[in-house]
Amino acid sequence: MTRSFKTLIMKFNAQKLFSLAIAALCFNTSAVQAAPAELGFSILEQRQHDARTFTQGLEIHADKLYESSGGYGKSFVRKMDLVSGAILKQQALPANWFAEGLSLHNDQLFLLSWQRQQGLVLNSNTLKPIAQFRYQGQGWGLCNDGQQLIMSNGSATLQFIDPKTFKINNTITVHSDDASEHWKNLNELEFAYGLVWANIWQSNKIIAIDPKTGLIKYQLDLSRLTPKKSDPNAVLNGIAFDAKQKAFWVTGKLWDQQYLIKLADNFKPNTMLNKDIQDQAEQKTFSD
Numbered sequence: 001m002t003r004s005f006k007t008l009i010m011k012f013n014a015q016k017l018f019s020l021a022i023a024a025l026c027f028n029t030s031a032v033q034a035a036p037a038e039l040g041f042s043i044l045e046q047r048q049h050d051a052r053t054f055t056q057g058l059e060i061h062a063d064k065l066y067e068s069s070g071g072y073g074k075s076f077v078r079k080m081d082l083v084s085g086a087i088l089k090q091q092a093l094p095a096n097w098f099a100e101g102l103s104l105h106n107d108q109l110f111l112l113s114w115q116r117q118q119g120l121v122l123n124s125n126t127l128k129p130i131a132q133f134r135y136q137g138q139g140w141g142l143c144n145d146g147q148q149l150i151m152s153n154g155s156a157t158l159q160f161i162d163p164k165t166f167k168i169n170n171t172i173t174v175h176s177d178d179a180s181e182h183w184k185n186l187n188e189l190e191f192a193y194g195l196v197w198a199n200i201w202q203s204n205k206i207i208a209i210d211p212k213t214g215l216i217k218y219q220l221d222l223s224r225l226t227p228k229k230s231d232p233n234a235v236l237n238g239i240a241f242d243a244k245q246k247a248f249w250v251t252g253k254l255w256d257q258q259y260l261i262k263l264a265d266n267f268k269p270n271t272m273l274n275k276d277i278q279d280q281a282e283q284k285t286f287s288d
């Protein structure tokens with residue numbers, strides 16, 4: 001082998017190695033970007049949850065906890081004191097209504113039914129129905145961003161709905177860059193830190209979604225909170241943001257416990273603040 005040929009081979013190997021290194025680097029970078037970041041959490045508080053409740057919606061407003069419970073002939077909406085847990089009011093629904101997602105907007109509670117394609121507006125003080133509205137398809141979870149209702153229907157689609165006209169303003173498809181994961185069964189919702197937080201039905205997972213693009217920014221695995229029950233209906237389903245504690249109350253259908261969880265430090269909130277944090281800041285300014 002001539003010296004110049006040897007040099008050529010060495011040069012070729014060096015170039016090849018360099019190319020492989022760059023390819024590996026690119027691959028790793030895209031892999032990191034593809035999967036939504038996994039969020040850790042710590043438990044700040046744990047308390048009893050009524051294990052007869054088939055939790056469908058969970059919402060906090062002005063130190064009150066609102067909960068909707070499903071099932072034909074047994075659906076209801078309940079209002080509780082957030083600190084003591086005492087039941088302040090409860091409204092039963094007609095036997096042919098299956099209560100689903102619940103969200104409080106402008107002092108009114110918006111409640112979905114599962115398959116009736118009809119929702120109720122309730123007075124948040126009395127829990128009495130004051131109006132009805134219609135929507136297309138199934139109703140699963142509900143939250144709002146301060147302007148629009150945001151609704152899930154068991155698919156990967158979220159609908160943004162005008163709370164006065166009930167017209168759909170926008171829809172997004174929830175997705176991640178990781179093509180191997182097919183997202184669906186989005187259920188109970190919560191709006192916090194400029195993101196939509198969603199339970200995935202029949203999983204122990206909560207995902208945090210960018211409401212503009214549908215891209216999943218974070219995911220949480222709540223397996224360690226999930227009770228070991230043989231009932232397949234006893235799944236994680238309930239997220240309510242406690243703005244004062246900057247933490248989430250979470251529970252599930254037929255769970256006997258609920259948990260206040262604080263996100264780990266790797267959570268970086270969107271610059272857009274949650275409407276409840278803004279409300280809280282305004283209240284503080286007035287009371288100063």
Ligand SMILES: [Ca+2]
Pocket residue numbers: 057058059142143188189190238239240
């Ligand atoms: Ca909620």
